[in-house]
Amino acid sequence: MKLLYIVIDGMGDLPIKALENKTPLETAKTPNMDSLVKKGKTGLMYSVKRGVAPESDVAVISLLGYDPFKFSTGRGVIEAVGAGIDLKDGNLALRCNFATLGEGKNILDRRVARSLSTEEALELSKVANEKVKLASHPATFEFRPTLGHRAVLVFKHKNKPLSSKITNTDPAYTIVNGLGVAETKVNMVLKTCEPMDDTKEAQISADLVNEFTEKTHALWDKHPINVKRAAEGKLKGNVVLSRDAGSRLPNFFSINERYGVNFAALVDMHAERGIAKLAGMEASLLPPPSGNLEKDCEIRVKRLLETLQTHNCIYIHLKGPDEPGHDGNCHLKTDIISAIDKYFFGNLLPELDLNDVLFCITADHATPCALKVHSDTPVPLLISGGSVTDEPFSKFSEKNCMKGGLGTLDYGYELMPKLMGILKKSQK
Numbered sequence: 001m002k003l004l005y006i007v008i009d010g011m012g013d014l015p016i017k018a019l020e021n022k023t024p025l026e027t028a029k030t031p032n033m034d035s036l037v038k039k040g041k042t043g044l045m046y047s048v049k050r051g052v053a054p055e056s057d058v059a060v061i062s063l064l065g066y067d068p069f070k071f072s073t074g075r076g077v078i079e080a081v082g083a084g085i086d087l088k089d090g091n092l093a094l095r096c097n098f099a100t101l102g103e104g105k106n107i108l109d110r111r112v113a114r115s116l117s118t119e120e121a122l123e124l125s126k127v128a129n130e131k132v133k134l135a136s137h138p139a140t141f142e143f144r145p146t147l148g149h150r151a152v153l154v155f156k157h158k159n160k161p162l163s164s165k166i167t168n169t170d171p172a173y174t175i176v177n178g179l180g181v182a183e184t185k186v187n188m189v190l191k192t193c194e195p196m197d198d199t200k201e202a203q204i205s206a207d208l209v210n211e212f213t214e215k216t217h218a219l220w221d222k223h224p225i226n227v228k229r230a231a232e233g234k235l236k237g238n239v240v241l242s243r244d245a246g247s248r249l250p251n252f253f254s255i256n257e258r259y260g261v262n263f264a265a266l267v268d269m270h271a272e273r274g275i276a277k278l279a280g281m282e283a284s285l286l287p288p289p290s291g292n293l294e295k296d297c298e299i300r301v302k303r304l305l306e307t308l309q310t311h312n313c314i315y316i317h318l319k320g321p322d323e324p325g326h327d328g329n330c331h332l333k334t335d336i337i338s339a340i341d342k343y344f345f346g347n348l349l350p351e352l353d354l355n356d357v358l359f360c361i362t363a364d365h366a367t368p369c370a371l372k373v374h375s376d377t378p379v380p381l382l383i384s385g386g387s388v389t390d391e392p393f394s395k396f397s398e399k400n401c402m403k404g405g406l407g408t409l410d411y412g413y414e415l416m417p418k419l420m421g422i423l424k425k426s427q428k
Contacts (some may be wrong), residue, residue: 001386001427003261003313003419004304004352005360007063009056009268010322011337012366012379012398016330024321024330024369025380026397028337032345033382033396036359040384041391043406044398045415046376047365048179053376055173055180055244056322057095057271059364064279064315065416066252068179074164074246075180075271079152081249082274082283083144087154089249090161092205094242095271096143096151097170098124101217101239105190110172111149112237114323120225121145124237127223132215136207143216143240146270147288153242155208162208162247163201167194169213170241172373180244182374190239209242216240254280259420264311266303272317281315289319293336297343305351313423317364318344325367333369354385358426360419361396381406383419386426 013023020027046052047059048068057075061068076093087093098116100108125145134141138158145151155162169191173180193209195202217239220226226236255263257280265276265283276283286303289296300316307314320340324333359382366377380401393400402408409415 001356001358001423002308003358003360003423005313005315005419007060007315007317007362007364008321008337008340009317009319009364010325010367010374011363012377013325013333014366014368014370014377016369019330019334023398024334024337026395026399027334028341030338030341030396032341032349033361034394035349036361036382036384037391037393037396037400039354039390040359040382040388041406042393042396042401042404043381043408044378044401044404045362045381045409045412046378047363047412049411051376052176052179053182053184053374054365055182055374056269056364057244057275058179059412060272060275060317062412063362063364063415064255064275065413066279067411067413069177071250071252072179073248073250075244076152077246077249078271078274078278079146080154080274081277082270082272083146083152085142085144085152085154087249090157090247092155092162092164092208093246094153094209095244096153097241098149098151098237099239099241100235100237101190107171107188107190107239107241109235110170110188110241113235114148115234116149116237118145120237121149121151123225124220124223125151127219128216131219132212134208134211136211137204139208141208141212149237151240152270153212153240155205157204160204161201162205163199164205164245164247165196165199165202166206166209166245167191167196168243169193169209170243173243175244184371184373190241193242205245213240213242250278252278252280256280261313261420262311263313263315264307265315265317266300266307267317268319269317276315282311293320293339294343297340298347301344301347304348322367325369326372328369328372330369358386358388358419358423359384360415362415378408381409381415383422386422388422
């Protein structure tokens, strides 16, 4: 018996008037996932806990069985590990976005309208690493782009440990009890990084972030890449937004040792790869989404089936529905969920026997189109195969999951032990 743990990024939503008061999942054509409902159990789950609208990293930590309030040390650290940057306790790592800064400190777009190419991001990063010299404190930095508008920034002080007790410059996220949380009402103004305690380490860390932000903005605003972009009517990638600072590696237990399994992770993003590596999994980055969802799903199914030959548990994280959720595009979100069902599950299910494979399908968080940000809305959950018995529903949707036999999980970290228990029961 093997486990396929499939997380579809941002799939959860709320009823939408334009969809006749249905969610994108409920509206989408999902015959393949629906076939698993008929042979499984459904429920709802708060991916972290009630009242927390989590960032993806916090949610994934929880979904892999770690209480993020005990184990999370900041997304920056996880991004850095996922990007392959050598990191030690006392270094400072931050998740970053390339963004567009207008007059004053007004942010025109947090993601450069998702239009910054890999080549442009690499060139802007190269010039920052070569030309920006830190003067406020004796420290070095490495700024590395990861995917699209995303990047990671690491500072290393020459003789002092740095501190994660600093605020974000990104106005869309805040820190609550040490976790990154999405703001529901965002004032789109570049924030100054501030120390969150009275230590010298926190003050130095804030100084370094502010110096880097100011110097890269001055360098990038008139860089030929951005001059060309402006002439073409595109937004400039002229500022760094930073968030979720971390200054120590998380002390995750080994997921393989705890449960006696052999886990692999197939993921799109560096954050998910970093979490999986720190959890002790063999973690692989999938090719970046190409814009052709049929082709992308075929690649992912092929990689999954290959990995299934050498591992008995696979965690796979699929992007797709999250971005149209952020853009408020409910029709595109619906179409993407339908396409994932057709091209991912439609190609995968004929290759597998439910007597031999336990499926778990869920989301890391909801990204409601009406809100355009992550919310604390519980996400749909489906477990099918093995010893799991039939559910009296024929459609995978939030509405049906609300009445499902799994009930509602109040904490996302409860799911992994539950899956491991079902897996062991199914093997008997």
